[in-house]
Amino acid sequence: MDTSVELVIRKLLSAVDTYRATDLHLSVGNPPMMRVAGKLAPVPDQPLLTPSFMETIVLSWLDDDDRERLYEKKDLTVAKTFENKKRFRISVFYQQGHLSAALMLVPDIIPTVQQLGLPVAAQQLASVNSGLVLVIGPYGSQQDLTIASFIESRNQNTQSHIVTIEEPVEVLFNDNRSVIDQREVGKDVPSVAQGLKFILEEDVDVVMVTDLSDHDAMRMALQVAGSGKVIYAIMNATTIVGALTTIIHSYPGEDQDQARSELAGNLAGVINQRLVTSVAGDKVMLAEVMVPNDPIKNIIQTGELAQLPNAMQTSVGDPGIRTMTLAVQEAAQRGLITRQDVDRLVPQQRRLT
Structure with a gap:
């Protein structure tokens, strides 16, 4: 993966952690958005997302079988643990012909x-x-x-x-x-x-x-x-x-x-x-x-x-x-x-x- 894309991912994950966000929304033509205390807000200091960025970032999260299912059904849900040990449920879908993703944070500790x-x-x-x-x-x-x-x-x-x-x-x-x-x-x-x-x-x-x-x-x-x-x-x-x-x-x-x-x-x-x-x-x-x-x-x-x-x-x-x-x-x-x-x-x- 392009190092610049990896850097953006790290910044997004860091923002989720810093602001205690529960969800992260990524779609072409919009800045990354996160849900904090129930309300959506843009991730600070992030540009509008491009089609090439979304293609690169989303496909990097999927294995070959996942990609095949995505191309067939145009919609897919997976789970992934990132390098900061945070785990997300990731819903991948198309809108207006472009890939989009909605990430929901999975809690580290199972509550009673x-x-x-x-x-x-x-x-x-x-x-x-x-x-x-x-x-x-x-x-x-x-x-x-x-x-x-x-x-x-x-x-x-x-x-x-x-x-x-x-x-x-x-x-x-x-x-x-x-x-x-x-x-x-x-x-x-x-x-x-x-x-x-x-x-x-x-x-x-x-x-x-x-x-x-x-x-x-x-x-x-x-x-x-x-x-x-x-x-x-x-x-x-x-x-x-x-x-x-x-x-x-x-x-x-x-x-x-x-x-x-x-x-x-x-x-x-x-x-x-x-x-x-x-x-x-x-x-x-x-x-x-x-x-x-x-x-x-x-x-x-x-x-x-x-x-x-x-x-x-x-x-x-x-x-x-x-x-x-x-x-x-x-x-x-x-x-x-x-x-x-x-x-x-x-x-x-x-x-x-």
């Missing part, structure tokens, strides 16, 4: 569930014996850190064989009391669904999936959960009702009764989380948690999912239930968010369907 600000109702899901645990929420709500914290908790406290299926491998785990195998889709397994199928035939205790998005993978995830293993998975959904509906609809119509039965029997819990800006300007985690009790299992079994919000509201005293409304109100009582935030967030959360 408590450090993430998750409630006690969510913390118990770190030690379930079997079943499917879903983590959902809007993009950028740290779902990846939540399931990573669960895996690290088990790594430190149990003697387990843990397998992750990731797109790409982001957080790098170090074996402690457990053995952890990290498999990347496209390199180690052909797909999430196929990776889960392999796991059914292997001696595995705990599974982590960072993107449970296609129907085959959803059906395989329920099979894995039903086999007595624990599976933590991120789903692209913003409500609990929406997530469960998507899983049930991943089955053909004639099999959806079976899907509801399997889901009712094997769902260990759902965490719906989101980050909001606090009064102090930093980020606060708000989390809704549902560990199914008997009434909720019955609702899932019968398919009347529209009743879930009311069932959760009437089960607030249950240690495994925490509504988003309660999370928002408690954050306001602690002075973390304003009354205006409550007015904005609570009505939205009541529309769980």
Whole structure:
């Protein structure tokens, strides 16, 4: 790589470190931009990025297989550790015919569930014996850190064989009391669904999936959960009702009764989380948690999912239930968010369907 390009990369990484940025955005015709305290700002003293610079820098981050996939699909996500030991999730894509990249910093240290600000109702899901645990929420709500914290908790406290299926491998785990195998889709397994199928035939205790998005993978995830293993998975959904509906609809119509039965029997819990800006300007985690009790299992079994919000509201005293409304109100009582935030967030959360 051209030494001048290497120098720019070092300066950009140094700026991310100095300003404690979480993201770096690179696109032709713009200066490098970084996200600091939730807001985008240009990296100081950097020129507008050129097509040749972006071509050089992006391709230097990719191996031959990655380049082939990029040319074919025009979009690619990889992870890379740079010489300053910082690791980034890198999304590469085209815009107006030019390569662009968005880099998200991967934390050096995996936070605990408590450090993430998750409630006690969510913390118990770190030690379930079997079943499917879903983590959902809007993009950028740290779902990846939540399931990573669960895996690290088990790594430190149990003697387990843990397998992750990731797109790409982001957080790098170090074996402690457990053995952890990290498999990347496209390199180690052909797909999430196929990776889960392999796991059914292997001696595995705990599974982590960072993107449970296609129907085959959803059906395989329920099979894995039903086999007595624990599976933590991120789903692209913003409500609990929406997530469960998507899983049930991943089955053909004639099999959806079976899907509801399997889901009712094997769902260990759902965490719906989101980050909001606090009064102090930093980020606060708000989390809704549902560990199914008997009434909720019955609702899932019968398919009347529209009743879930009311069932959760009437089960607030249950240690495994925490509504988003309660999370928002408690954050306001602690002075973390304003009354205006409550007015904005609570009505939205009541529309769980």
